[in-house]
Amino acid sequence: MSFINYSTREINCKIVYYGPGLCGKTTNLQFIYKKTAPEQKGKLISLATESERTLFFDFLPLALGDIKGFRVRFHLYTVPGQVFYAASRKLILKGVDGVVFVADSQIERMDANIESLEDLRINLAEYGYELDRLPFVIQYNKRDLPNIVPVGELQKILNPDNVPSYEAIASQGMGVFETLKDVGKQVLKELKKNY
Amino acid sequence: MSELVMYEEEFRRIDEELKRLYQLANAKLVFLVDKNGQLISSAGDTHDIDTTALASLTAGNIAATGGIAKLLGQKEFSILFHEGEKDNIHISLVANKVILVVVFDQRTSLGLVRLRVKKSTQSLERIFEELDKKSSIEERDKGLTSPFSEITDEDIDRLFG
Numbered sequence A: 001m002s003f004i005n006y007s008t009r010e011i012n013c014k015i016v017y018y019g020p021g022l023c024g025k026t027t028n029l030q031f032i033y034k035k036t037a038p039e040q041k042g043k044l045i046s047l048a049t050e051s052e053r054t055l056f057f058d059f060l061p062l063a064l065g066d067i068k069g070f071r072v073r074f075h076l077y078t079v080p081g082q083v084f085y086a087a088s089r090k091l092i093l094k095g096v097d098g099v100v101f102v103a104d105s106q107i108e109r110m111d112a113n114i115e116s117l118e119d120l121r122i123n124l125a126e127y128g129y130e131l132d133r134l135p136f137v138i139q140y141n142k143r144d145l146p147n148i149v150p151v152g153e154l155q156k157i158l159n160p161d162n163v164p165s166y167e168a169i170a171s172q173g174m175g176v177f178e179t180l181k182d183v184g185k186q187v188l189k190e191l192k193k194n195y
Numbered sequence B: 001m002s003e004l005v006m007y008e009e010e011f012r013r014i015d016e017e018l019k020r021l022y023q024l025a026n027a028k029l030v031f032l033v034d035k036n037g038q039l040i041s042s043a044g045d046t047h048d049i050d051t052t053a054l055a056s057l058t059a060g061n062i063a064a065t066g067g068i069a070k071l072l073g074q075k076e077f078s079i080l081f082h083e084g085e086k087d088n089i090h091i092s093l094v095a096n097k098v099i100l101v102v103v104f105d106q107r108t109s110l111g112l113v114r115l116r117v118k119k120s121t122q123s124l125e126r127i128f129e130e131l132d133k134k135s136s137i138e139e140r141d142k143g144l145t146s147p148f149s150e151i152t153d154e155d156i157d158r159l160f161g
């Protein structure tokens, strides 16, 4: 649910990074945080366990600039990936305006990718949203590793509808901003359609 | 999806109500957040406080306790209270869609905060009702005031460089 404030002239939107545990969601946000100017960002909040696994969510507010006198802010969230955090994952999706699905390209993580994508659809449906109608981008992460599934195959399995997708090495920053820009644009264009 | 839209007039009234609550409850800080974690407005000394982060965490807190309530088979908790060493936090739901947070210390009392929150909640609920009506009327006469009526796809592309 975006929040348009005519009084303070702000547009706020919520983007959620979804995906299986350890696929690199938090790493995406950390890179974005590192590379944006101080005046464009708030604190990166991580509710994590002692071993740095996301417990509830990571949160990063970003103000990328103005459009026609309105300040555009994106609130980026990640979900905890582990299966047993299902309830928390669902809570974070509430009111989402756009979704990034981060897939782990490693062969042994394919089942986890498929399961997480299915989990995403089910959770969205419970709020009455459909993934096919939401601004949506898929990121194929960890392209630097040796044991990875070719992109063509990933596309076939995870992206039959051919939504925008990007190869990434989040730990080095590759593909991170491309992904963010795409979903951000889609969110604003969707808002424009509805107003 | 239902968007929250805020207009000048209602924003001013919300702001005034928060200021009133801040003064009458003798609070340190009062703020209003939507359930998705976006700060709507605040009153009091927010100087060295990261209100954006505060808003997001508050909404997470409400969402989590709401989830717990559901598991226990009961309605959402409408009031949460956290007692700290120096500061206490009173969190409550308004119109089932926004979250009112009052931070206070020993200069006031939980009783007074409760009472003033109750009163302000009634006023705020009225404002949000009107806001709802207003945005559905605006929705009908689309395009008149929307920032998006003037925004082109090129503007959007340009924002992202």
Ligand SMILES: Nc1nc2c(ncn2[C@@H]2O[C@H](COP(=O)(O)OP(=O)(O)O)[C@@H](O)[C@H]2O)c(=O)[nH]1
Pocket: A019, A020, A021, A022, A023, A024, A025, A026, A027, A028, A054, A078, A081, A141, A142, A143, A144, A145, A168, A169, A170, A171, A172
């Ligand atoms: N080799 C490699 N490692 C990555 C990449 N992206 C993230 N990682 C690592 O994968 C681990 C899990 O990342 P994290 O962002 O915490 O995963 P999350 O559970 O999705 O939030 C960390 O050790 C990261 O450094 C990548 O593109 N390549």
Ligand SMILES: [Mg+2]
Pocket: A025, A026, A027, A053, A054, A078, A079, A080, A081
């Ligand atoms: Mg994480």
